[in-house]
Amino acid sequence: MDQIPSRASGTSPPFEHATHHHLADLTLFTPVGETVVVEADLRYDTTDPLAVTLSFHHDGVGLIDWVFARQLLFEGLAGPAGEGDVRLRPHGEDPGLVWLHLESPFGRAELTACRRQLTEFLDCTTRLVRSGSEPEWIAIDSSITRLLSGEP
Known part of the structure; x- marks a missing residue:
């Protein structure tokens, strides 16, 4: 497993941010x-280390994104x-x-996913940001400054 340097909370990370994409076939x-x-x-992006994004192609037009906790x-996978x-x-x-159950005001979906594909994806995300070290990757000070300044 990669070593991820420690840092003081709230400062910019001393390492490069990265993303990981993984295709999965769901039923x-x-x-x-x-x-x-x-x-x-x-998708996993170290700029938001607590979240994963599951994107579906819909009728060949755009994507439908579901963002939820990596945890x-x-x-x-366990229960x-x-x-x-x-x-x-x-x-x-x-x-x-x-089994994956998704629900929104517009409907719900029941899907199955391959455990191996999900495990491989999580293994890749853990190589980027080990589980439990996510707060080290969040730049609290710059996020608050950006929020207060009205920047996106």
Whole structure:
């Protein structure tokens, strides 16, 4: 595992920020009992080290993004996790799959994901930012300054 230097909280990180992208094939279960394979992009950006983004291609136009805690993904591989719009749990009948439940005011989706693909993605994110060291990557002072100045 890569060594990540320590720093005082609130200062700029003394290391380069990075991103990681990983393609995943998910299976969507429709309300009428059909299944559809959906390609998704899992993204991790060290500028927001607590979050992962799951992006779906929709009818070839744009992306639909779901942003949720990286820790939720870790927990969902081991057991039921999440209480809100994103919930995960291991598949009871197939240890190679994980159930993913997404819900919004516009609808809900039940999907399965390959446990191996999710684990590989998390392994890559952990090489960038080890679990538990996320606060070291958050530049609190500059975030507050940007917020107060009205910058995006």
